[in-house]
Amino acid sequence: MARRRADPVGRVRERDLGRHGPLTGSRADRGSAVVDFVLVGALVTVLFVGVVQLTLVLHVRNTLIDSASEGARYAAQSGHGPADGVARTRELVGQSLAGSYAQGVTAKATRIDGLDQIEVEVVAPLPLLGLLGPAGSLTVRGHALVETP
Known part of the structure; x- marks a missing residue:
């Protein structure tokens, strides 16, 4: 094996390294x-999928909250009732997500702190593996003050 010789600046000439290259590790390190x-790639992939899943869950939750609130505001308008709020909420959820997320929509008139309000409640599946797979349950509510004519 050839000896390493450094030129005046301290660099090792390639022709002096021998046919196996510089001796930086043992042969046992081959393939590491x-x-x-593979290990780092798998870890990064799992983290990426987790972030995408969290983003999907937050999107579904925020969409349901917005739809329930809008349905409650619609039902609280003069001339409308809780049934109108349910229909409006189902329409909004169906447009934004899927029809299966709009199955558990209910509305009722309530009184909170002496004020008449409409409460719209949406119980929807919580996507755990994308939009498919096993799912938990997510319950959101929207409130609005009833308008008096």
């Missing part, structure tokens, strides 16, 4: 870069 890549 592939294993490192």
Whole structure:
């Protein structure tokens, strides 16, 4: 094997390294870069899928809250009732997500702190594996003050 010789600036000439390159590790280290890549790649993939899943859950939750609130505001208008709020909420959820998310919509008139209000409640599946797979349950509510004529 050839000896390393440094030129005046301290660099090792390539022709002096021998046919196996610089001696930086043992032969037992061969292939470790592939294993490192697979392990790190798997970890990064799992983290990415987790972030995408969290984003999807938050999108569904925020959409349901907005739809329930809009349905409650619609039902609280003069000349409308809780049934109108249910229909409006189902329409909004169906347009934004899927029809299966609009199955558990209820509305009722309530009195909170002496004020008449409409409460719209949406019980929808919570997507745990994308929009498919097993799902939990998510309950959101929207409130609005009833307008008096």
